[in-house]
Amino acid sequence: MKNLLLLGMASLILLSSCRNKDGKEKAEDTVAESQVDQNQSTKEEAVKFPVYDFEGFEPLLHKEDDKTYIVNFWATWCKPCIAELPYFEKVNAEQKDNNVEVILVSLDMPSMWKSRLEPFVENKKIESEVVILDDPKQNDWIPKVAEEWGGGIPATLIYNKDKRSFYERGFTYDELNTELNKFLN
């Protein structure tokens, strides 16, 4: 696990040498073109969150302990994702003693990790675990998360060692609890 993290960091540093440094923060739902231009160079510090390719990430979808995991796929540029995040945060806090853990999987692009993702997580004081999934081979890995997933986000996987369900949609707080309750008891 630690090796993976190191590997992620190392590849990040490598990658960042050919990445664009963007100027200012933009409004939440629009992304400046410069921020997604991958081909300009700058130096950036390593991002705070673990960065996985799908192979490294996949074990997080198949833990076999006694917990129920809520794995939410999101990105800072995805408006409905941002809208539902507080409910995942709330459930994570409320259900901790019930052996429930929320994992927030950011699909933000590498150029956004420092400029958008980190400030967002900091400003919103997000407590759930945040990881970055950075694997451009989406057509290969999307069906490995769930056969029925078309690739839209927000999307959420709830699972424990006995049961799993996938939802390609947003949640309200009540809806999330309703689904989660099917996994508890």
Place this chain on the structure above:
Amino acid sequence: MKTLKILGLFALVLSLGAFTITPNPMDDGYKIGDIATDFSLKNIDGNMVSLSDYEDAKGFLVIFTCNTCPYAVAYEDRIIALDQQYKSKGVPVIAINPNNPEVQAGDSFEKMKQRAAEKGFTFPYLLDEGQEIFPQYGATRTPHVYLLEKTAQGNVVRYIGAIDDNYQDASKVEDAFVEDAVDALLAGQEIEVKTTRAIGCTIKV
């Protein structure tokens, strides 16, 4: 009871404002082999564009895309390249912005004009005004490609999905899904990979 209903309605209106509803792409819209609808949508030059305008076309790359989605932006140059590569062979790109500009200001008709000028789009860039076309196709995200083949029966859907397998770096693409599909179509061969998936920005309704 009545107050409850009103409250419910109120909550519904509130929640509609806060969320975009993503239809399940596996349930709705076109499947491979379906006949795709034509349309008449306003281009950035002010003219209305329909597939039927293209008498000599062999097919179309109908691409739902927009100004604001980082994935769409990452693919702009590749969409231009596709148009340059295939327009002369009879398969032009028709780009459609499916987003509601009232929800996504950066995707207004004016902003579309600006972006097309900045990037030098060589293809029509249409606004799905009223958002009636993208749901018929079943587009759920941007960019979302539909390769159509013109036949006597109509425009038949031959490929649905992503442009290629690496949004981050065009030079690292291993499978150029759309190119492979158009090449096969033009050669009269079976398209091998007919549908692909990609993370994309949900369409703003």
